[in-house]
Amino acid sequence: GNSVTQMEGPVTLSEEAFLTINCTYTATGYPSLFWYVQYPGEGLQLLLKATKADDKGSNKGFEATYRKETTSFHLEKGSVQVSDSAVYFCALSGTFGAGGTSYGKLTFGQGTILTVHP
């Protein structure tokens, strides 16, 4: 079945530091890949997505590239801010294999807690 593995946290950084959160996946076919973010006291929000190999998703200074050869979708940001402190979830949905169908069920990684200090 599908699975997502994220780097273990928590991650603690100083403001303006470079951020990488690693994510690798196992899936059949051609899944779509997502990063969701959960800010303190808030619900899950889509941060960015990529739907095919070599696509780069980007939003709010965050980027992630869909690497089929390494089955990875690492999240990066060049300069983090205190307001980026949150829990980040890597996720995949569906597969479109030969004869397969997809309905968008999300499989999540375990989440990475990011804390950014001033």
Add this chain to the structure above:
Amino acid sequence: GAGVSQSPSNKVTEKGKDVELRCDPISGHTALYWYRQSLGQGLEFLIYFQGNSAPDKSGLPSDRFSAERTGGSVSTLTIQRTQQEDSAVYLCASSPLTGGFAYEQYFGPGTRLTVT
């Protein structure tokens, strides 16, 4: 526009009681999902509804869990004879399922269930 709403936001119940959790998806969204977020298990898929198709119940952890979706809109997740291990945040999400690859899901704020 209005997002996904869930009620109640918090629910405390005694072990053995039944509970109902409600989800109102974004108007026009045809797909509806329930997930559970708990400390030990992370985010888990529970059940999926799409239009008039039979729901995918493959994520329901036991037969004490059931869900229905009336009129293709509001959904209710019911947990019978609650157990302490049912304590978690129950999340609902909806999606327009436009037919593209990227099934972006919009999440509600969740219902925090505590079984005492």
